Amino acid sequence: MRATVLGAGSWGTALASLLAGKGYTVTSWDKDAAVLDDIARNHRNERYLPGLQLPPTLHASGEVAKALEGAELVVLAVPSHAVRPVVIEAKRHVHAGTPIVCVAKGIELDTLMTMTEVIEDVLPVPLHPYLAVLSGPSFAKEVAKGLPTAVTVAARWERIAKQVQDAFHTKTFRPYTSGDVVGCEIGGCVKNVVAIAAGISDGMGFGANAMAALVTRGLAEITRLAVRKGANPLTLSGLAGLGDLVLTCSSDLSRNRTVGRGLAAGKTADAIQRELGQVAEGVRNARSARELAKRLGVEMPITEAIYRVLYEGLAPREAVTALMMRETKPEL
Numbered sequence: 001m002r003a004t005v006l007g008a009g010s011w012g013t014a015l016a017s018l019l020a021g022k023g024y025t026v027t028s029w030d031k032d033a034a035v036l037d038d039i040a041r042n043h044r045n046e047r048y049l050p051g052l053q054l055p056p057t058l059h060a061s062g063e064v065a066k067a068l069e070g071a072e073l074v075v076l077a078v079p080s081h082a083v084r085p086v087v088i089e090a091k092r093h094v095h096a097g098t099p100i101v102c103v104a105k106g107i108e109l110d111t112l113m114t115m116t117e118v119i120e121d122v123l124p125v126p127l128h129p130y131l132a133v134l135s136g137p138s139f140a141k142e143v144a145k146g147l148p149t150a151v152t153v154a155a156r157w158e159r160i161a162k163q164v165q166d167a168f169h170t171k172t173f174r175p176y177t178s179g180d181v182v183g184c185e186i187g188g189c190v191k192n193v194v195a196i197a198a199g200i201s202d203g204m205g206f207g208a209n210a211m212a213a214l215v216t217r218g219l220a221e222i223t224r225l226a227v228r229k230g231a232n233p234l235t236l237s238g239l240a241g242l243g244d245l246v247l248t249c250s251s252d253l254s255r256n257r258t259v260g261r262g263l264a265a266g267k268t269a270d271a272i273q274r275e276l277g278q279v280a281e282g283v284r285n286a287r288s289a290r291e292l293a294k295r296l297g298v299e300m301p302i303t304e305a306i307y308r309v310l311y312e313g314l315a316p317r318e319a320v321t322a323l324m325m326r327e328t329k330p331e332l
Helices: 010-021 033-042 064-068 080-093 115-122 125-130 140-144 158-168 181-203 207-228 233-237 239-250 255-264 269-276 281-296 301-311 316-324
Strands: 002-006 025-029 058-061 073-076 100-102 131-135 149-155 173-178
Touching: 002 010, 002 064, 010 025, 010 058, 010 073, 010 140, 010 158, 025 033, 025 064, 033 058, 064 080, 073 080, 080 115, 080 281, 100 115, 115 131, 115 181, 125 131, 131 158, 131 181, 131 239, 149 158, 149 181, 149 239, 158 173, 173 181, 181 207, 181 233, 181 239, 181 255, 181 281, 181 301, 181 316, 207 233, 207 239, 207 281, 207 301, 233 239, 239 255, 255 269, 255 281, 281 301, 301 316
Parallel strands: 002 025, 002 073, 025 058, 073 100, 100 131, 149 173
Antiparallel strands: 131 149
């Protein structure tokens, strides 16, 4: 198989390495020429995955047309805000019948579209049935190291979900299939916002009780939004929902949790992201998820609180107080 991965950040490189490790011929594309040069010359990506050797069958190209030439599988692994312009650039070079797997997690701010809705907005209709989403609890560094990981592959067409599942399945990477694309997308997007809240809670020393409550109530509001968008609520109890949420709220590898800890220490989101050197999707998603919730009439108090901390200057401790002092109500 020939595969192309658009985006050579940590996640894109980890997935490209996984596919190349299966013996596929894989080409990485990115705007960052230095990263591509490192991959091509040294079989490494020291900026995003330092210290890890990449397979020799992983190649790199800075030209979209060349990178996509002969591709039988396309993986879209750019940050969510770059999905539309990258798909616009790539659409003339994607052949009909080629599975397109989106691993970007977000909601487009201007349109409030999910990532597959954005892709469908750009690509011709005959390509729409070949779209899939890969999501779940999966830090790039651990996948690249070959540590055991399980994820969900969702597609509206079962044959495509199975095809993508087979392409990514290895002895350390186990994909499950689903037909619930929107559930996987909303779970993957909004968990990043809750992870910022988790980082604030941890950074302020609020303890295990608070963390357990935050994850549980975070899942409740993620599920409300997903169901309003047409998702199956059971999807949010699976890998793309609860699994991803628990991972990103609890691990120091989580960029979004790191943002929350920085906010608790009095830093600004811009300063924290400069220190990270990578995109923390929850910062942008706090705005878009909040706007989508308002449009659909869905109550999302944690998302609202994180939005106010990030964009209205609300102190993290005051945000916690506001959450705790909301009107009491039944749990279910």
